[in-house]
Amino acid sequence: MKDSSPIILIDGSSYLYRAFFACPPLTNSKGEPTGAIFGVINMLRSLINQYKPKHIAVVFDAKGGSFRNELYKEYKATREAMPDDLILQVEPIHKIITAMGLPLFCIEGVEADDVIGTIALHCEQRGIDVLISTGDKDMAQLVSDKITLINTMTNSVLTPQGVVDKFGVPPELIIDFLALMGDKSDNIPGVPGIGEKTASALLSALPGLKSIYENIDEVANLSIRGAKSLKEKLLTNKDEAMLSYKLATIKTDIELDITAEQLQPKVPDMSQLSELFAYYGFNRWIADINNNKFINLNGDGAEPPAPVAAQPAKNNVTHHQPESTVKHSMIKVEQGYETILTHKELDKWLDQLAKAEQFAFDTETNSLNSTDTLLIGLSFCIEPGKAAYLPVNHFYLGVPDQLPLGEVIAKIKPIMENEKIKKIGQNLKFDCNVLAQYGVIVKGLTYDTMLESYILNSNNRHDMDTLALKHLNHQTITYTELTKKGNQQFSIDEIEIEEVSKYAAEDADVTLQLHHSMWQQLKADSKLADIFTNIEMPLVEVLSKMETTGVLINKELLIEYSAELAEKLKQLEEEMYLLAGEEFNPASPKQLQKILFEKLSLPVIKKTPKGDPSTNEEVLTELAHDFELPKIILKYRGLAKLKNTYTDKLPLMVSPKDHRIHTSYNQTGTITGRLSSSDPNLQNIPVRNEEGRKIRQAFIAPKGYKIISADYSQIELRIMAHLSKDKGLLAAFEQGKDIHRVTAAETLGIPEDTVTSEQRRNAKAVNFGLIYGMSAFGLARQLGIARKEAQFYIDRYFERYPGIQTYMEETRQLATEQGYVETVSGRRLYLPSIKSSSAIERKGAERAAINAPMQGTAADIIKTAMIDINKWIEQRNNDDIRMIMQVHDELVFEVKESLVEQISKEIKDKMENCFKLSTPLKVDAGIGDNWDEAH
Structure with missing residues (x-):
């Protein structure tokens, strides 16, 4: 190696973990994790393109332990096992590195540090400069005039003086430093009670472990905090210190059969x-x-x-x-970002927007409550790299003059409401809700990058920062970077306009370029493009309207019921304390463990990963079959959750503007396509118990209106009939029979008219349980019957409905082969764990493979119904009907009292005929003064 350029030695194992925890959890189109791959290769590229090395090595730890484990069995024993998602990425990383032409080494019996240390010392002795890329502090012991460390993630370099500045000791004392303070990450014991500062101070006075023990009597006289007790600590733990020294020492003399030629990149x-x-x-x-x-x-x-x-x-x-990865590469062109502060600048941009076929836009606000927030500014982008920010509500000393908000709204309104100009955004529903407060009803909603990402792979994260990193290889300015200054958190309207302008304009720019990239991928699959264009995008406007409309709440009723629940909880507490023989916190797992398993000696059903008896809901439910206390604890927890989540909080969430609650519907909150809701979460209010129904009674109709609740009946079973093509199931639905009664008669071999209510209940559990992948054990536990009897039900079920069993088996196989399943519409539902080495994860993915197409199809059906009904409502062009809530398979409306019967029939008809299956859809519709009465 005669070349004067330094040899680059890369600690691949350090890269692995740092990339895994630093990068977003990206996945490919099959749902396989890719975040660590992205991070490792990005760091390698950055280093190589900067230094263009003539000699390089990427070194990883080999499988199995090293000689250190023989010295100390507990070495690295406290480390958690490598996450499954990271294990899956190791081999791809090795393949890519090899394909890049980079020499890659894994040497058994030693660690990557030892391989790097041996090569580094060999080169140093021959006068060759070495650059070691790592984030491991142990490597600081190798630093010299010839050996330098570089941290690729922070781009910081560590020289001999840098080691002193960082650790307080020179490189030659790093091993002693680690031997004293230990290393929790590697489970190197060190000397208990000696931390970084004490170790550094000790070594400054007595340079080296050997020197410390040779002069142990002097330690008490050193001007170090706690010096008097140090001598005893050091003597008591001398063996540990000496062992730690050996464990922390990087071996630089291992036998390596590596030539200079092997270190040359190909x-x-x-x-x-x-x-x-x-x-x-x-x-x-x-x-x-x-x-x-x-x-x-x-x-x-x-x-x-x-x-x-x-x-x-x-x-x-x-x-x-994507064609766009070439045509629309992400280039940060700050000179292309403008701040609109004058009428002339505003008119120039409005003219461009009015003439544009499409543009991206974004709003900046002072809160995440889209229906009750202040508009701080807007940003626009028509072509990549050129964007503008329009501030309207910034407040801080010395803020530049801003254009009047009213004037701005009046000028942008015609453009934003022009359906012919396509609008692009990231989470457009939020922006629509914000502008709706100012009388601007955005039209022409065509592309939402959050939804484009969701349709491509619902398992991924869909925030802009993650998407920009994945699709544009670009690190965005984050909100935290913009608004956090030191330890202080500011509101965006308090940040200088110049800084906000870069951030906001970048948002619009990145949104446009993300669309260019992802739309190419969506267009390549006609089914996915159709779901995006005809279901998800039209739904944005529907949900925005529902959120801004909100639902009327009877606050007083909730406040009264909250007080009633408080009394019930107090009574339950007294019952629990009496049964336990002492007071305890039912929300504390530790206290429950002590009461249930130590004091009362109840059987341990399951253990936590740490080996303690579990007290989760599943365990308490099992124990509640035979013991009173777990039953009361479960009831207490349920009531406490209702009180804390709903009766206490809902009154506080009522908007003072219209006395309504405005939930937020999330289109990307589930992997199946189902909608979720938050602030408040309307999906989890119980319907089958008295307490939940009382909460629903507080959701009321305004004067002159009634509530209509329209709910799909047994929709997932109907979808199963369509997917499985089972003749028996299809015939039962076609004839409008009670499917649970039919199932009971079929599985028991008895006439339908002789089926008892208990037999029907058992059949219902089988019908729904099997499509969720329930086992004989689970069914037995749910019905309170013997496992053998449960297995009998299941066997007879599949005998009578063989098409379902065939469908399940074929679906599992297909999911394993291609990594995803599809809804009737073609929505893809990826299953990252379908090939997992963990049997539990794999079985879970197989259950999801069977259930996800039904849930996803149900989601597509109700979304289609919402879109169709919204069009019908708009055509009526009056205030006779408002769609106010969506909960699972149910839609809730406010309807003029005089029209409820007629409109109820029309809603039912539209919901039943919006989507074609092999079996008819059925909707049950109810009417009442409140949600509970109507359901």
Whole structure:
């Protein structure tokens, strides 16, 4: 190695963990984790393109322990096992690194540190400069005039003086430093009671572990805090200190059969890299390969390898390269970002927006409550790299003059309400709700990047920061970076307009470019594009209208009921204390463990990962079959949750503007396509018990109106009949029979008219339980019958409905082969754990594979119904009917009292005919003065 450039040694194991925990949990189109792959390769690229090394090695820990485990069995014993999602990414990382032409080493019996230390010392002795890339502080012991550390994530370099500045000791005392203070991450014991500052102070006075023990009597006289007790600590734990010294020492003399030639990078295999990147979804890197920008090891100016076209991934799954990754690369052009502060600037931008076919926009607000917040500003972007921010409500000393809010609203209103101009946004519903407060009803909602991401893979995160990193390879300015100054958190309206302008304009710019990237992928699959265009995007306007309308609440009724629940809870507490023989906190697992399993000696059903008896709901439910105290605890917890979540909080959430509650519906909150709601969560108010129904009584109709509740009947069983094509199930629904009574008669071999209520109840448990993957054990526990009897029910069920069993088996197999299942509409539901080495995870994924198509199809059906009904409501062009809530398979409306019977029939008809299945859809509709009466 005669070249003067430094050799680069990379601690791959350090990269692995740092990337895994620092990067967002990205996944590819099959739902496989890719965040660590992205992070590791990004760090490698950055380092290589900066230094263009002639010699390099990427070193990983090999499987199994090292010689240190023989010295000390507890070495690294406290470390948690590598997360499954990270394990799945190790092999792909190795493959990509090898395809990049980088030498990769895993040496058994030693750690990556030892391999790096041996190579580094060998080079140092021969006068060769070494750059070690790691985040591991142990490596500081190797630093010298020839050996430097670099932290790729922070881009900081550690020289000999840097080691002193950081740790308070020079490199040659780092081992002694670690031996004294120990290392929790590696479970190196050290000397108990000696931390970083004490260790540094000790070594400053007595340089080295050996020197400390040779002069142990002097330790008490040192000007160190707690010096008098140090001598005893050091003597008592001398063996631990000496052992720690050995454990912390990086071996620099291991036998390595590595030549200088093996450390030379090879020409990257761009064809293999393109194939790997297509499979794992790194389309941006494919574009970099085609533009000769992915990796540059040609410091001498030689021509880089020719670009290679993206190859289709293996296993018969085609991954399309977004055209936009080449045409719309993410370039931060701050000179293209403007701040609109004058009438002339505003008119210029409004003219451009009015002439544009489409544009991206975003709102900045002072809270996340979209129906009750202050508009701080708006940003717009028409083409990549060029965006503008329009401030309207900034407040701080010296703030520049802003255009009057009323004038701004009046000017942007015609453009925002123009249906012909396509609008692009990230979470458009929020922006629509904000502008609706100012009388602007946004039309032309065409593309929402959050929803584009959701349709591509519902398992992924869909926030802008994550999407920009994944699709544009771009790190955005985060809200925290913008608003947190030191230890102080500011509101966005208190930040200087110039700073907010960069942040807000970037939001609009990134949104536009994300759309360009993701829309290409969606268009490649006509079913996904259809779901996005005809279900998810039209639903944005529907949900926005529902959220801004809200639902009327009887506050006084909730306050009264909250006091009633408080009394009930007090009574239950007294009963619990009497049974336990002492007072305790029913919400404390530790106190419950002591009462149930130590004091009362109840049987331990399940243990926590730490080995303690579990007190979770499943365990308490099991114990409640035979013991009174667990039964009361469960009831107490249920009532306490209702009180804390609803009766106490709902009155506080009523808007002073209209005396209504405005929930927020989340289109991306579940992986199946189902809607969820928050602030408040309306999905979890119980309907089957008295307490839940009392809360629903507080959701009332305004004067002159009634509440209509329209609920799909047995929708998931009907979808199962459609998917499985089982003749018996289809016939029962076609004939309008009671499916649970039919199932009971079929499985028991008795006439339908002789089925008892208990037999029907058992059949209902079987019908719903099996589509959720319930086992014989689970069914037996639910029905309170013997496992053998439960198995009899299941066996007879599948004998009578063989199509269902065939469907389940075929679905499991298909899910395992392709990694996803589909709804009737073609919505894809990825199953990342379907091939997991963990049997529990794999079985869970198999259950999800059977259930997800039903839940997802049910979601598509009710969303389609909402869109159709909303169009019908708009055509009526009056205030006779308002859609106010969606809860699972139920829609809730406020309807003029004089029209309820007629409108109820029309709602029922539209819901039953909005979606075609092999079996008819059925809707039950009820009318009342409140939600409980109507349901």
